[in-house]
Amino acid sequence: MTGAELLPGVSPTVTALAVIGLVLVEAALLYAVYGVLEDKLAPAVFKRIQRI
Amino acid sequence: MFELLGLSPELFALFVAFGFMVGVFFGFFGMGGSFLVTPALLILGYPTPVAIGSSMAFVFGTAVIATLKHHDAGQVDYRLGALMFVGITVGIELGSRLVFGLEMLGIASVVVGVAYVLLLAAIGILFTRSAMNDEADGDEADERGDDADSEGAAGDAPDEDVPEIARKIKSYKIPPMMTLADGSKASLWTISGVGGGVGLISGFLGVGGGFVRMPAIYYVIGTSLAAAVGTSLFGGLMSGAVGAFTYGRAGVIDIGIVTALLLGSALGARIGSGATAYVDEDDVTIYFGLMLLTASLAVALGEVSAWLAMPVLDRISFVLLIGSALFVCAVILYHGALAVRERRDVTPSA
Numbered sequence: 150m151t152g153a154e155l156l157p158g159v160s161p162t163v164t165a166l167a168v169i170g171l172v173l174v175e176a177a178l179l180y181a182v183y184g185v186l187e188d189k190l191a192p193a194v195f196k197r198i199q200r201i
Numbered sequence: 202m203f204e205l206l207g208l209s210p211e212l213f214a215l216f217v218a219f220g221f222m223v224g225v226f227f228g229f230f231g232m233g234g235s236f237l238v239t240p241a242l243l244i245l246g247y248p249t250p251v252a253i254g255s256s257m258a259f260v261f262g263t264a265v266i267a268t269l270k271h272h273d274a275g276q277v278d279y280r281l282g283a284l285m286f287v288g289i290t291v292g293i294e295l296g297s298r299l300v301f302g303l304e305m306l307g308i309a310s311v312v313v314g315v316a317y318v319l320l321l322a323a324i325g326i327l328f329t330r331s332a333m334n335d336e337a338d339g340d341e342a343d344e345r346g347d348d349a350d351s352e353g354a355a356g357d358a359p360d361e362d363v364p365e366i367a368r369k370i371k372s373y374k375i376p377p378m379m380t381l382a383d384g385s386k387a388s389l390w391t392i393s394g395v396g397g398g399v400g401l402i403s404g405f406l407g408v409g410g411g412f413v414r415m416p417a418i419y420y421v422i423g424t425s426l427a428a429a430v431g432t433s434l435f436g437g438l439m440s441g442a443v444g445a446f447t448y449g450r451a452g453v454i455d456i457g458i459v460t461a462l463l464l465g466s467a468l469g470a471r472i473g474s475g476a477t478a479y480v481d482e483d484d485v486t487i488y489f490g491l492m493l494l495t496a497s498l499a500v501a502l503g504e505v506s507a508w509l510a511m512p513v514l515d516r517i518s519f520v521l522l523i524g525s526a527l528f529v530c531a532v533i534l535y536h537g538a539l540a541v542r543e544r545r546d547v548t549p550s551a
Contacts, residue, residue, distance in 0.1 A: 150206050150207035150455065150456050150457050151251070151452055151453060151454060151455055151456065152449055152452050152453075152454050152456065153452025153453075154452075155456060161449075161450040161451070161452065162450060164449060164450065164452055165445070165446045165447075165448075165449030165450040166446070166449070167449075168258060168445065168449040168454050168456065169258070169261070169442060169445050169446060169449060171456065172258050172259075172261055172262040172265075172445065172459060172463070173261075173262070173265060175262060175459075175460060175463055176261075176262040176263070176265040176266050176463060176467070177265070179266060179463060179464065179467035180265070180266045180269050180270075180467060183467050183468055183471050184471075187471060195541050198538050198541045198542055199541065199542050
């Protein structure tokens with residue numbers, strides 16, 4: 150699914166900005182979600198690695 | 202059939218796994234996005250503009266994540282990145298004009314191909330030699346004992362992270378001098394020259410340029426390797442945004458591919474960026490150098506494949522490229538796990 154398919158009939162500049170905005174939001178969300186996971190799971194993972 | 206953003210579940214999972222590997226690489230070395238993703242997408246049969254555009258958008262997204270992670274560790278020199286970006290933009294324009302000029306002479310493909318192979322090989326040799334010299338220096342230092350430590354020159358510590366060649370370049374103090382984030386100084390001429398040179402190579406070869414940008418910051422401007430990686434990622438963020446905008450206007454960025462790759466790379470980039478705080482650079486740098494040498498061979502095979510019309514060489518080239526990256530990714534994870542086991546973070550030497 151390309152930007153042009155997602156937003157048909159919209160100007161190329163708006164399509165490009167929408168795609169960049171979408172990627173930026175995805176990246177920020179993933180950073181935040183994985184950050185929370187890291188805080189919660191990292192100590193347990195570190196302990197497990199140290200026990201191996 | 203059930204599809205995720207236009208991709209089959211199997212393909213989506215493949216991209217997530219591939220994104221994880223690229224993320225580890227990108228987070229640790231500050232490079233390896235378009236360099237690995239574009240050939241993979243081309244081999245999977247995506248049209249060239251879709252492969253490059255999606256790769257650029259992915260590099261932008263991963264660079265955002267990895268830069269944020271390096272920012273947390275204080276490893277991004279934003280002023281240096283911004284200053285370099287000016288030079289990079291001018292350099293890209295000059296590089297692309299050079300390609301158009303060579304195209305008029307009918308030799309663009311050959312010259313670009315050979316330049317790419319030689320550059321990868323040169324950077325690979327530089328890293329391998331530097332890692333081997335550092336290892337030898339480390340052994341000598343170990344034999345000398347703790348005499349150096351007793352001098353307690355804390356202010357000299359950052360300088361020890363800077364390669365010899367960069368220290369020599371830094372010794373030529375041509376004004377105006379700029380203060381870097383670590384407190385050391387570099388000439389604005391050096392920074393602009395590096396930015397222009399990286400942009401020229403980027404525009405000339407049609408690549409993201411991370412594999413040139415990071416070594417250039419480390420070896421020429423003279424930051425620590427961690428700061429070079431963080432600042433290079435910031436540069437990748439800016440150039441990725443410009444590339445994503447350009448290809449986004451053409452409507453060729455596949456959002457499904459970018460999303461799947463980002464799902465994997467967001468985790469990989471966290472682990473790769475985090476590993477820089479645990480893993481001794483010398484343990485991995487030599488593998489990175491060897492990987493670049495393998496990549497040089499892979500690109501050479503790809504060029505020969507095009508000249509001789511032998512697609513099998515293209516497949517071998519792809520396997521070499523991905524295989525060597527996968528190997529180095531495994532080495533990073535292995536050394537990271539070893540470092541965690543030794544609890545290097547909890548028991549600092551000081």
